[in-house]
Amino acid sequence: MKIPKRIASAVVNSLKGGVVPRTGLPYITVGRETEIDALLHDVDIIADGGASFRFIVGKYGSGKSFLLQTIRSHVMDRNFVVVDADLSPERRLQGTKGQGLATYKELIRNMSTKTRPDGGALSLILDRWISNIQSETAAETGLSADTAEFSKAVEKKIFEVINSLNEMVHGFDFARLLTIYYNAAVNGNDEEKTKVIKWFRGEYSTKTEAKADLGVNIIITDDDWYEYIKLFAMFLKKADYNGLLVLVDELVNIYKIPNSITRQYNYEKILTMYNDTLQGKAKYIGIIMGGTPQCIEDTRRGVYSYEALRSRLAEGRFGREGLKDMLAPVIHLSPLNYEEMTVLTEKLADIHSQLFDYEQKITQEDMINFIKLEFGRIGSDSHITPREVIRDFIELLDIIYQNPDINISELIESDSLSFSAPLSEASADEEFAEFEI
Structure with a gap:
């Protein structure tokens, strides 16, 4: 697998920093085939004049943002325009002090096409x-x-x-x-x-x-910015694109709003978008939002605290662990399994060796032992995430590269690594990052 050094550098540095790279995703995509297929089915519907709305739900570091960026790359290859934004205290879906307009500005600033994948394509x-x-x-x-x-x-x-x-x-x-x-x-x-x-x-x-x-007596405001997103979707179709995909991440920032009335106004905006797409009021547009289970399912502060949304989004009687409904509006991300994580480490080791021009020393057995060690830590079955495993592995590769005489097996099995503990659920819920891996 040959990869240009600029892309290899972006991939390694982004993953080591705990963020999703904007380029090079096909080189490291592992698993998520069913989720990607489901979302690309939505893309086909959008191209035919329909609309779609999905929530991607997973805890911090589980792969929400990675999946969003992967879909972003796929749809740009299909002649779609993509706009994306992360919500923050300054960027919301609805606000009285420019927070909704700030989200619109971020979306338009990040407007991307296949020929202009880094934004600024308007x-x-x-x-x-x-x-x-x-x-x-x-x-x-x-x-x-x-x-x-x-x-x-x-x-x-x-x-x-x-x-x-x-x-x-x-x-x-x-x-x-x-x-x-x-x-x-x-x-x-x-x-x-x-x-x-x-x-x-x-x-x-x-x-x-x-x-x-x-000479126009109107401007885009907090209240009506979403109407202009729908207009852009229709215009883009007339401009020979196949449609518009809107990606909104970090819904947890709505969950964190202390004022309950402000939160409800934001959930009301989500309801408007959801109804528009499902009732055919919007065309050639898809909306995908990413959030943690808590910010979606908490009936006190989360999306489910707004009854009109909860009744539309909550799982029915037949939903249960191990049975995925990829046609539902909410897609829950399951953890990557041992085999998928092992394949991912192989890809990363290959990219790392190409980036720094050295002969790869770490063996497949070493990688398997590394994965066993990571998943053998106390609480890993419920708390460990791909982000933590990836960061640990890239750190391991960096150490091996800088210390070529080191015994890799002894390093992996060392007590200092064996007793490192994964994030607790409480600390994971408090963690905040610009992107999730």
Whole structure:
């Protein structure tokens, strides 16, 4: 398995730091085939004009964010646009002090496509849309691009797209901004294009400012940002993409909100999104949210504290341990088994040796002994997570690389490693990270 060094470096450094790498995921993906297949089935439905909503539930370090990023890579390869954001104290789904708008800004800032996988793809998408329409018009009419007839034909196609959005909430204003962007692009007015991008990013703080710059008397706010996400999904389909996937992680930050009324408003926003997708009010859009079991299932503060959501999401009578329903709105992640973790360590050892240009010394037997040791620790059956095992293993590889004469078997079986304990459930619940592995 050959892997470019820049990707190998990103993978090793990210995993060692306890975060999910944004690149190189196919090199280290192990297990989760059923979960990935279920989510990719949703993607097929979205591409056909449907919509989907899923929760990915697992404790810290169990693989929620890894699964989200894996799906992100898959759908971009299928000509989808992806927006993603982690919730935080400053970013929520609903707020009175800009927290909802902050989430929207983060989503748009992270807008990604296959050709722009690291975010910031909004201007690229708009320019590609105009370019595609011009190319289609030239092919259909045979007109020269510098004629007045060609410009009129292009404008007609532009307005066909714009008119299809007018019936949606805020569609008229969204369409008007697209018109301004098109005219600015045709006239080479980069300053005007920048102002439209600024508006779409939610960076205008007052209507007066937006009116002065663009002549529109509306701005994106905490209350209506989700309507613009739905508009983007419809527009992206018109712009020759297959749909929009929205990834929202760290739902625990809603669970942590101390004010119960504020929490309920956020859960109400989730209910709105859930109903829109399942009732056909939204098209060409998929929403996946990640959270811990506690932040979902706690009936006092979690998502299930909002009865309308609990009644829709809770498992039925036939759900039980060992039987996975991959068609349910909530997907519970089970731990990776011994065999899957062993395969993962083999992949990591290979990547590590390529990154630092050394002949791999650790054997398969050493890796198996390492996994046995990790899973043999007290409480590991319920508390150990892939993140902890991965960090321990990369640390082991670093030590072996820097100390080539070391006896690997003795190191793995040393008392200092044998008695290291996994996180307790209490401490795991308190742990917070930007991404989970």
